[in-house]
Amino acid sequence: MQSPIRILMLVFMSILVQANGAILDSRCYLEGGGSAESFLASEDMAVGSVIGKLRVNGNPSEDDEVGDINLSLREKDAPVKITPGTKDLVLVTELDKEGVKGPASIYVDVICDRRYSSDPSFVIPVNVRVTDVNDNAPQWVGAPYSLSLSEVTVPGTRILQGAKAIDDDQQGPFSTVEYQILPGHYSMYVQFLNPLDGTLVLRRPLDYETLRNFTVRLRAQDQGTPPKFSDTTLRVNIIDADDQNPKFLEESYRGELIPEANPTQIKIFPEPIKAVDQDEGICAPIQYSIVQSPESKYFRIDSKTGELSLARTLGPSELNNPVTVIVKATQIDNNDRYAFATVSLSRPGTHSDMSVLSFVQKKFTVRVREDVNVGSRILALPTNKPGKHLKYYITDPLQAQFFSIGALGELVLKKALDYEKNVKHNFEVWATDGVNNATAEVLLDVIDVNDWEPRFRQSHYEFTVGNEVVHPNDKPSDLIIGRLEAADGDRNDRLQMTLKGQYASLFDIDSSGNLWMHMDQTINQSIIHLIATATDSGVPPRSASVPVTITMDGVAMAQTSWPSSILGLFGFVVVLFVVVILALSFYIVRMRKTPRKSRNRVHSQAHSTVSSADLVTHEKDPSNGNHMNGNGVGAGVTMSNPINAHGGSGSSLSAGASTILAASLEREAQREREQRERENYTATVRSIVSRASAAHGCPDFDPEIDRDSIINTENRISPTTKKLNWQNGKSELMSSADTIGSAENNLTVYF
Structure with missing residues (x-):
């Protein structure tokens, strides 16, 4: 139940509000x-x-x-x-x-x-x-990861580009993912290209014979505080590559010829000849052959099994001295992979120890990759006395820094090879048994490996495009704005540069690294960011990238040569402008020289006025020079200034036209002032002649002279016309003038 008092109060307030609206309900x-x-x-x-x-x-x-x-x-x-x-x-x-x-x-x-x-x-x-709050951890896409790599993969190669983690938080630090390799036993083999990119690269070389596979742990972490993260694994399976030569089970073999038991059989010690591929993952089949020598014609070998036998039955005098045969084992799928072994053969009862020491070949040739590991066995240098305690020497001390020879005549690498420094190694090997000496030549060719990445001279290139324009003859339509310099440590490698970015199509890089801007396209950006990538021609190719920033500071985008149509149009406009200026100048000059008739006529009423004393009144020129008045009875002469007759009706010229016409207008004004003076003199003389003629009643005087207008420009009066008919009464005029007028107004005119 509501309180009656409260109800009454609310009703009262409602009545007040409805009565005058003075109380406002703000609820x-x-x-x-x-x-x-x-x-x-x-x-x-x-x-x-x-x-x-x-x-x-x-x-x-x-x-x-x-x-x-x-x-x-x-x-x-x-x-x-x-x-x-x-x-x-x-x-x-x-x-x-x-x-x-x-x-x-x-x-x-x-x-x-x-x-x-x-x-x-x-x-x-x-x-x-x-x-938003950092409530979501990054989640790996497609994890865990697994891949297979060949053991000849070069360090620096990108081995995985699909690793990615997504954070469901809103855009910002909570969703920005950073990648890292967690510490572990094999973490030194791989690394991320950069913390914000999920691209993995190989850091160290692989070897199938020592490591078949390994696993590393990857972590994706956001930038929250505290950060959230998630981990996954990457398993790398190493694939065996054909990077090793075959190997004989024994370094050297001995054989005895037994013509009495079997004319072609040879007994091999300590075991039958056999070679295997050291690349266990490939295990390529091997074929055997005999290296050509003077003694090789007596023997043959099974290419599949390696069994050595006599090619024919020996005669009593043949092979009485021990001989050495070189057996070569070659991979069927790769002829560049091979190995040698020596087989010393003798007939029973011969004195093999008394033979002269010699190498089985006078010249040994081998091709070796520049990335072969130090300590590797490169070549065998067999002699005709295998198993004996021989000493080997390399006569060249410089080459002795790279190679050494073991007790069994194997050539071992001591120092890493570098194709960029030496493409060949040629030296002489010397062997001795304490009694006899032997020499052989070794020629080693180094095979180039793409072990250098391209390097830019600068880590960041910045160019500014100003008002200067450089147009070489070979590219007249482009603008060169700078040059990028890159080099590759590998010999004979060629670099190719490319551009990436939103505005990469507006620019180009030539083989010399010059950065060109295409002038036939419009650029509306003040700052342009590009990525320049240099890729070498090695196998596999390697590349490097740098950022390029181009600032468009007042770039002169106009072409230096215009089309002929534009030049023709521009020439027509110039000619038209000159014609208009000349026509306007001629019109203004003519208007100033041709006065209007309403103001430039000399009026004569009846005849010139004669004073009451029968004298010609003296005509005075007003101060402004614009009118001539004859003070007399009922007559007057008026002449307006022909220059001022135009008033403000002239056309308004531009500042350029006024400058051009200033000199000509000045000369025209001078001529007009001289003309006005001549016309004033002529009018005065005519007035006097008119009065004199009227006084003497001269019938020959032409009254049309008084009535006609005197035009300042086109109808000038020649000196012969000015004489008129009254020249004939010259003497009479002079006598009449002497008798007319008083002393103060007397005027004498001489002709």
Whole structure:
């Protein structure tokens, strides 16, 4: 039951409001005059936490004595609720910025009702924005990883480019993934190209004979605080490559000829001849042959089994001295992989120990890759006294730094080979048994291996394109803006440079490293970022990249040569402009020289005025020089300035045209002033002649002279015309002039 007093008070307030509207009901309005509410909530906020308090006027208390508004939500299944009797907005479901476990944002409508009022409900929109937290760890894509590598893979080769981890957090440090190799027994074999790229490269050379496979642990970690991470494994299986020569089971063999028992049989010690491929993963089949020598014609060998026998029955005098035969074992699939072994053959009862020491060949030739390991056995140097305690020497001390010879005559590598420094090694080997000496020549060819990556002179190239334009003859349409320098340590390797980036098509790099910009395309960027990559021609190819920054600072993008059509159009415009200027100048000059008739005519009324004393009045030139007045009875002479006659009607010239015409206009003005002086003199003389003729009644005087206009330019009066008919009465005029006028107005005219 509501209190009667409270009801009366509310009714009274309602009556007052309706009476004059002086009291404003602000219930359900937002504080500050807003129309909606906004809140921020972290996605890790616990369920039941208060998101915020609604800033709405009124009291939603359940106590009727205190409360005057009701708050509720329009949505029935909203992820938030309003605590009854309060303005608190409470979370009821889990939030997730990624929208997987819960809503990524909340939009609800709050209904506010005024108690004890018939006013409609108020709708207050409420927006809850969810902020991201580092709640997701990077997840590897396609993990765990496994790959197979050949043992001849060069260090620096990219062995895995598909390793990638994705973080579901929003863009920013929480989703930025860094990669690393966890410490372990084999972690030194691989590394990531850079921490932000999942590309793996090989760090150390592989050897199938010592390591068949290995496993490393990879970690993907975000940049949160604290960071979240996930680990996976990479298993590398090493594939055996054909990188080793075959090997005989024995370094040398002995054979006895037994012609009595079997004419062609040879008994081999300590075991039958046999060679195997040292690449166990390949185990290529072997074929056998005998190296050509003077004694090889007596023997033959089975190419598959290696069984050595006599080619024919020996005569009593043949092979009485021990001989040495060289057997060669070659891989069927690769003729460059082979090995030698010596077989010393003798007939029973011969004194093999008394033979002269000699190498089985005078010249040994071998080809070796430059990346062969130090300590490897390169070549066997057999003699005709195998098994004996012989001493070997290399006569060249420089070559002795690279090679040594073992007790059994095997050539061993002491120092790493380098194709870029020496492509061949040629030296002489000397052997002695204490009594006899023997020499042989060794020729070793080094096989090039692509063991150097291209290197740029600078780690970052920056170029600025200014107003200067350089156009060599070979590329007149392009602009050279700089040069990139790169080198490769491998001999005979050629470098090819390419550009990558959004605007790479606007530029080009030639074989010399010159960076060209195509002038026939428009560039609207002030700074352009590119990646320059240099790739060598080795096998396998190696490459290196550097960033290139190009600043477009007032670039002169215009072409140095214009098309003929544009030049023709420009020439036509120039000629048209000159013609217009000349026509305008001629018009202005003519207008100034041709006066209007209404102002430039000399008027004579009847005859010139004669003073009361029968004298010709003296005509005075006004101060401005524009009019001539004859003061007399009922007559006057007026002449306007022909220059001023135009007033402001002339065309307005531009500053350039005024400059061009300044000199000509100055000369024209001078001529016009001289013309006006002549015309004033002529008018005065005519006035005097007219008066004199009227006084003497001269019939020969032409009155048309007084009536006609005197034109300043086109109709000039010649000196012969000015004389007229009154020249004939020259003496009479002089006598008449002497008798006319008083002393003060007397005027004498001489002709």
